[in-house]
Amino acid sequence: MRIVIAGGHGQIALRLERLLAARGDEAAGIIRDPAQAADLRDAGAEPVVLDLESASVEEVAEALKGADAAVFAAGAGGGSGAARKETVDKGAAVLFADAAERAGVRRHVVVSSMGANPDHQGDEVFDAYLRAKGAADAYVRSRSGLDWTILRPGMLTNDPGTGLVRLAESTGRGPVPRDDVAAVLAELVRTTGTAGRTLELIGGTVPVAEAVKAAEGR
Numbered sequence: 001m002r003i004v005i006a007g008g009h010g011q012i013a014l015r016l017e018r019l020l021a022a023r024g025d026e027a028a029g030i031i032r033d034p035a036q037a038a039d040l041r042d043a044g045a046e047p048v049v050l051d052l053e054s055a056s057v058e059e060v061a062e063a064l065k066g067a068d069a070a071v072f073a074a075g076a077g078g079g080s081g082a083a084r085k086e087t088v089d090k091g092a093a094v095l096f097a098d099a100a101e102r103a104g105v106r107r108h109v110v111v112s113s114m115g116a117n118p119d120h121q122g123d124e125v126f127d128a129y130l131r132a133k134g135a136a137d138a139y140v141r142s143r144s145g146l147d148w149t150i151l152r153p154g155m156l157t158n159d160p161g162t163g164l165v166r167l168a169e170s171t172g173r174g175p176v177p178r179d180d181v182a183a184v185l186a187e188l189v190r191t192t193g194t195a196g197r198t199l200e201l202i203g204g205t206v207p208v209a210e211a212v213k214a215a216e217g218r
Helices: 011-022 034-042 057-064 082-103 125-141 178-188 208-215
Strands: 002-006 026-031 045-049 069-072 107-111 147-153 155-157 164-168 175-177 197-203
Touching: 002 011, 002 082, 011 026, 011 034, 011 045, 011 178, 026 034, 026 057, 034 045, 057 082, 069 082, 082 107, 082 125, 107 125, 107 178, 125 147, 147 178, 155 178, 164 178, 164 208, 175 178, 178 197, 178 208
Parallel strands: 002 026, 002 069, 026 045, 069 107, 107 147, 147 197, 155 175, 175 197
Antiparallel strands: 164 197
């Protein structure tokens, strides 16, 4: 499989790229900064330099051409203001979905956030983030040309992965290692059984592959 990942230098994306490369898949990561390319190559991924805040749909579709799946894992980052939540967490996600449709890449997995809601109230930057992610999720759900799955992890940690998770439409709040988020994404991209579903993810007691299998077709 060839999987193209938006936000290819993110903490989850780099972990995902290593997992994909280890099992023999072809991973490509979209990055804005050419200086990050060496890190992607070290992870076994092909770097694709493209700024999702300024690129056209045609340019992103070209980067997605020939892919079997697309993963949106980009984010404005914790130090950014509300404006970049709109341009990256919402705008880039919408652009990536449009480009995937144009390129004919049906399998589309989005890394969202627990609590994402376009109608979320509040004036803090994190409130703007939850609105932006919620609006992006709603847009992806509207795309009939995509076999989408939206993944909403709980509180992300850098603890070593356990390989044990809870994956369901509603899990309640809880932490989850980025290692385990990446492992779930690696499973999600190779099946369409969860297409059309929005799933929450926290640490749990079920092995990743079993958790994804159990989430299929409900």
